[in-house]
Structure formats: structure tokens, C-alpha cells
Amino acid sequence: MANTTLTTDNKAIKTTVIIKQAMAITGAFFVGFVILHAYGNLKVFFGATVYNDYALHLRTFLMPILPYEGLLWILRGLLVVCALVHVISAIVLWRRARLARGSRYMVKKSLATAYAGRTVRWGGIILLLFLIFHLAHFTMKFAKVGDAAAYASHQVFLDPMGNVVDAAGxxxxxxxxxxxxxxxYTTFSNWWMVLVYAIAVGALCLHIAHGVWSALQSMGWLRRNTQYTVQIISGLIGLLVFAMFLAPPVAILAGMPMLA
Known part of the structure; x- marks a missing residue:
């Protein structure tokens, strides 16, 4: 009986470690994607031509090896898979933690740990809701904010390599x-949209700040003498991403002129 119990416990521990590692790997993918996304958004400071050309380049990347928008669909697919793995893993770990606590008579967590846990959970919910809106807004254009004319599309002709040409052929x-x-520009000319965006990005960056440290810990790459330093670095990464994402909306709201 004792051996059976030990075997069951060992399996549970191994499974928990694997789940935490899955969260760490998917989280690392998200962090990389978010940093690149924030970097791309900064191109708005160089005007419409640079920013729109960048957006078009993402759609034509590696043509004709990939079809038009091939890269974006690959990224979307990876993001969906990673999101499912990340969320399901989080739910499983949360349920296991609750069951392990039982009647909650176990040693209390530190205030910092408890706060971080609540922040990550609620931040994840806020991010999910904002992501749905973000896709409906910028990707599918169902939810228009500001001038409707800004959401109009125009016809573009591309050669097999993805270069823009003047006419069909x-x-x-x-x-x-x-x-x-x-x-x-029309979206972030509205103060309330900048506020919504700031709340969502704030939740994202708190998630990142906790997640980077937690991921390194889950992968077994932290030592006691480096934990504090890594926590500081994680927080700085979160602040950097926050600043990168918020810079364009704040500049637009502050009256940054539209550039060609």
C-alpha cells in the first residue's frame, strides 16, 4: 500500500512538473511574440508609409514559399495552440493546488505570493477579454472605434514575390x-480607448513580470542566490513592454500629427 501511494505521488509530482514546463514554454513564446508586436507598433512614429509597409510585409513574408498572409496564419495557429495549453495547464495546476490545500489548514503563503497568484489569474481573464475585442477591432474590423472611414480597404496588386505592382497581369x-x-490613429484619439488599452497592457505586463520568473523557476534554471535578481529583471521586462505598447497611444492622444 505504501509503495502504491509513493508511486501515485511520484506520478502526480512528475505530471505537475511537466505541466509547469508546458506553461513555461508556451509563456516564453507569448513573451517573444509580445515583444516583437510592441516593437512593430513603434513604427507608427515614422509615419503611415513605414507603418503600413511593415503591416503589408507581414502579410507577404516569404512569398511565394508561403501564401499571402501565410506567416500570420501560422502565428495565429501557434498562438491558439499555446493559449489552449497555457490556460488548460493553469486550470489544472489551480485545481490541484486547491485539492492539496484541502481545508486550507496548510502553511499560509506569503502576501507577495498570494498577490502574484491573484494578479496572474485575474490578469489572464482581462487579457482574454481584451484579446477577443482586439481581434474583433483590428483584425476582423467588427468593432470600429473612431472614424469608420479609417477601416476602409483598397485593392492592391502583388507579384508572385509579394511586391506591390501597378496593375493586374x-x-x-x-x-x-x-x-x-x-x-x-483614429482609435487612440479617444481617451477611453487609451485607458482600456492601458489596463489591458498593464495586466499583460504584470503577467509577464511574474511569468518570466515563474517560468525560469519551473524549468529549474533558478538558484537561491539569483532569484531576487531575476525577479528584478522580470519586472524590468514587464515595464519595458508596457512602455513600448503605451508609447504610440499616449503620443496620439497627446496630439502627435499624422505623418505620411
């Missing part, structure tokens, strides 16, 4: 492109 494809620069 053999091997030329026609696609409908929007104006991401105008969409961003």
Missing part, C-alpha cells in the same frame, strides 16, 4: 489591404 494577385496607421 499574368501571375499577379489582387488583395484587399486596409490602412493600419489610420486605424491606430
Amino acid at each position: 499574368p501571375g499577379i494577385i489582387s488583395v484587399m489591404e486596409g490602412n493600419p496607421y489610420a486605424m491606430m
